[in-house]
Amino acid sequence: MKIVEVESFVLHAPIPRRVTDAFNQADKWGLPGVRIRTDEGLEGTGYTSTLTHGDFAIKDILDRIYAPLLLGEDPLDTQRHWDRLYWSDAHWVGRLGITHMALAAVDIALWDLKAKHCGLPLWRLAGGHKQGQVRSYNTDGGWLNFEVPRLIDEMSRIVDQGWSGVKMKIGKDDPREDLRRVAAVRDALGPDIDLMIDVNQRWNRTRAVAWAERFAEFDIGWLEEPIDPDDVEGHARIADATSIPIAVGEHVYTRTAFRDLIVRGNIGVVQVDATRVGGITEWLAVAELANSYHVPVIPHHADMMRVHQHLGVAHPGSPMIECIPWLQELFHEPADIRAGVFHVSETPGASTTFTDDAFAQYRVA
Ligand SMILES: [Mg+2]
Structure with missing residues (x-):
């Protein structure tokens, strides 16, 4: 099985009401992430979460650095890909923060895909x-x-x-x-x-x-x-x-x-x-x-x-x-x-699949 498509995305979704803590305030939620597809028709979804700041910096890391490293690879080698991405060109510009959140999105998508491949819920x-x-x-x-x-x-x-x-x-x-x-x-x-x-x-x-x-x-x-x-x-x-x-x-x-x-x-x-x-x-x-x-x-x-x-x-x-x-x-x-x-669900995967409606309503370009 090979990865044939890596599609990044950013969603901005409303939350029920404005809330604050001692550091942050929020009235909407950012979900930058990635959908990874294989030549066998499987799809895995992973995302990280933000208060909408920095979403496109995360997307940029996904598009420019991580996606080219994933295309053509076997998606089941989650640990190998974690090491490859961690020790990629992203390492120079940030081992933490946005590069690591982008890595999280990829890793979660790969585990979602692997769980679906195995016919098991992630848990x-x-x-x-x-x-x-x-x-x-x-x-x-x-x-x-x-x-x-x-x-x-x-x-x-x-x-x-x-x-x-x-x-x-x-x-x-x-x-x-x-x-x-x-x-x-x-x-x-x-x-x-x-x-x-x-x-x-x-x-x-x-x-x-x-x-x-x-x-x-x-x-x-x-x-x-x-x-x-x-x-x-x-x-x-x-x-x-x-x-x-x-x-x-x-x-x-x-x-x-x-x-x-x-x-x-x-x-x-x-x-x-x-x-x-x-x-x-x-x-x-x-x-x-x-x-x-x-x-x-x-x-x-x-x-x-x-x-x-x-x-x-x-x-x-x-x-x-x-x-x-x-x-x-x-x-x-x-x-x-x-x-x-x-x-928690018995459905194969990580429960990270969004509805088409969510993408239609909340995807931002
Ligand atoms: Mg806390």
């Missing part, structure tokens, strides 16, 4: 650990731009739908305000719901060391991205200063960086994101690494759960995934979520 091909089901926690009620009454209303509604874990954003200019918001939410939700908090890198090391433990009285599942994810020793200092586990990973691009954060940074949750870390091939390597240190792998949503739902049920180190239930209508198979549990 069975990649390990098949949890009989197709994995618990999730929901982030979609906890945005920073919601005032406290709305925050409580939206997060309570999520719990009423069956979720037993929720996350909220913090990182206000004055951490006292964060403390009041978290206190109000914990009071509303009661003691039996897992509650996580996410700073989106907005604190510095000093503030994190001083403030992290003050949230512990609200029984916090983890403190996410307290500081710049490159500050490995900073994470160790914060971990020493609080009983709350530190979670990092959505902005970490390599297995080497994860190794350092686990071993020297003493992080407690690995949030590796396949759409950033270079795809499924590298995600599995990071998950193995984390599992060997007995640190749970709870992937960042980012791709709106298409790939991470499969990886979450495939890998023994992954007890839970993140849920932000946007963009479901873009895909042939919307995620099947019941009472916070994902029931």
